[in-house]
Amino acid sequence: SYELTQPPSVSVSPGQTARITCSGDALPKQYAYWYQQKPGQAPVLVIYKDSERPSGIPERFSGSSSGTTVTLTISGVQAEDEADYYCQSADSSGTVVFGGGTKLTVL
Amino acid sequence: QVQLVQSGAEVKKPGASVKVSCKASGYTFTSYDINWVRQATGQGLEWMGWMNPNSGNTGYAQKFQGRVTMTRNTSISTAYMELSSLRSEDTAVYYCARGLGDYDSSGYYYWFDPWGQGTLVTVSS
Numbered sequence: 001s002y003e004l005t006q007p008p009s010v011s012v013s014p015g016q017t018a019r020i021t022c023s024g025d026a027l028p029k030q031y032a033y034w035y036q037q038k039p040g041q042a043p044v045l046v047i048y049k050d051s052e053r054p055s056g057i058p059e060r061f062s063g064s065s066s067g068t069t070v071t072l073t074i075s076g077v078q079a080e081d082e083a084d085y086y087c088q089s090a091d092s093s094g095t096v097v098f099g100g101g102t103k104l105t106v107l
Numbered sequence: 108q109v110q111l112v113q114s115g116a117e118v119k120k121p122g123a124s125v126k127v128s129c130k131a132s133g134y135t136f137t138s139y140d141i142n143w144v145r146q147a148t149g150q151g152l153e154w155m156g157w158m159n160p161n162s163g164n165t166g167y168a169q170k171f172q173g174r175v176t177m178t179r180n181t182s183i184s185t186a187y188m189e190l191s192s193l194r195s196e197d198t199a200v201y202y203c204a205r206g207l208g209d210y211d212s213s214g215y216y217y218w219f220d221p222w223g224q225g226t227l228v229t230v231s232s
Contacts, residue, residue: 090217
């Protein structure tokens with residue numbers, strides 16, 4: 001199996017841009033997905049296929065991919081964006097992997 | 108709207124089994140996989156496996172092989188996850204999630220949306 005590596009924490013001030021990375025050797029060959037999880041709640045999909053945004057997710061959430069690293073960018077961070085963020089990938093054999101999660105703190 | 112509603116919290120003794128249900132609504136139950144993901148307190152997400160409600164086919168993470176069984180009842184659009192030989196380390200919130208997957212011009216894709224509200228399973232003597 002393979003791993004996805006995320007920084008444990010990222011801190012930004014309101015209105016700034018937050019960037020959360022996710023690294024993995026398989027990412028050049030596989031799509032990545034991002035989930036937001038607030039305390040006591042189930043995860044919510046915020047980015048799929050590296051950079052696509054589901055309906056209902058604010059435009060300030062975006063995703064990008066470069067080599068073995070994918071990045072979730074939150075522009076103009078708001079207090080309500082404070083949450084844990086997880087990246088996820090999957091291969092065609094049916095194996096799913098999650099990153100360890102990143103706690104976003106809005107100062 | 109598409110929704111997954113899970114059964115309530117469970118308390119089990121070590122060595123016992125637990126069966127958690129996940130009722131789907133708002134879409135055709137047999138058209139999408141159901142996955143199970145768990146999360147211990149203060150920890151990250153851990154994928155357990157998937158089930159195709161149409162065929163009943165399953166795929167389990169290696170860690171849970173031999174201990175987990177995923178089944179369904181299509182007449183009531185409900186999926187089940189049973190975990191046996193419980194130990195204290197299995198104490199966690201268990202989520203079901205609809206899996207959306209296929210191939211496009213760039214390759215294979217598979218993501219989870221939506222998720223159930225979670226079921227807390229506590230294993231304690």
